[in-house]
Amino acid sequence: MKYFVVRDFDSDVRAVVRTGIGGEQIHVGPAGWVRSVMLRYLELTRTPGWARQVTEEEAEAVIAARPARRCFLVWSAEPSHVPFAVVRLDGEREEAYTRELAWGPSDLLAGVAGRSELQVQEQLPTSSNTEAYLLALRYREHLQEHVWKGILYHAIFHDTGQALDLANVVRLVKRDTWKEYEYYGGDEWRPIEWLRSISTGGSAYEHLPISPDEARRLMAHLDEQRLRDDPRR
Structure with a gap:
């Protein structure tokens, strides 16, 4: 198993990721490790240098120090350019903005493990409203074009x-x-x-x-x- 700490352009920790037989996984707080597209995203955006390999002990130390407030994008296959949901986490309190186009209580992160089509990417904790707007914009553009x-x-x-x-x-x-x-x-x-x-x-x-x-x-x-x-x- 290999462990990585992902940092953004301000050198703040963005995510903790591991790779192994089970593929790529990201640590999402109380829900633990779930399927991830974080490293793939860095490759696509040509920012692979944001990920630094660390030991398991170092990864656990970073996880223990992560803030209570987090933000995640949950992706599914279709349509591929629209997130399935934006999830904001505050300790154990989880809310999701979905394609229903509204915020609501959620246990989506814990359920990702049971849904093979879902994968997770972590964003900055302050970006939840911006990401929710972008989800709404892209999904509505999809509906306007096809429905x-x-x-x-x-x-x-x-x-x-x-x-x-x-x-x-x-x-x-x-x-x-x-x-x-x-x-x-x-x-x-x-x-x-x-x-x-x-x-x-x-x-x-x-x-x-x-x-x-x-x-x-x-x-x-x-x-x-x-x-x-x-x-x-």
């Missing part, structure tokens, strides 16, 4: 944390062929070119693809919100 048909709708938010709850929407945009429109209330849409700016990094806002049903609900939500803000409307 949702017709006009493409996008909800706009102030930041990634706000985007984890559709109720925080501040703008609603749709794309019909090559034209973009923003919802201004009362079933009125006005032409814009804002979504293109957001998707290329030209805006301080974040966006998420949404389904036509979600768009209809958010139209009503924005109408109610505007009415509360300005009862004369």
Whole structure:
């Protein structure tokens, strides 16, 4: 069995990994050792130098000193570019953000051993909301390409944390062929070119693809919100 300590660019410990007959495994806290893609990820990102081989005793010492707060990506086969879940750990308290697109109590890490299609990668503990947003964005893009048909709708938010709850929407945009429109209330849409700016990094806002049903609900939500803000409307 070989043991590795993975560090990031700031030289902070990112993960403890071991390899052997059972393949690659990562230590995830109370759930122990589970299947991992950490070393494979380093190879793909051309950062294999972040992993340093250590003795079993050194690995155990690092594990004992790991912080209570941790963050993990759980991967499955399909779709390969979308995590199965983001898991945040605080001691023995575990929560997961899944493709159901919501945070909830979890025992997913302990269950990885019984599901051969799942593998784990550790992230920085402060990145859980960012990783959850990226999961939501990639999965919704997958649904928009393969499931949702017709006009493409996008909800706009102030930041990634706000985007984890559709109720925080501040703008609603749709794309019909090559034209973009923003919802201004009362079933009125006005032409814009804002979504293109957001998707290329030209805006301080974040966006998420949404389904036509979600768009209809958010139209009503924005109408109610505007009415509360300005009862004369």
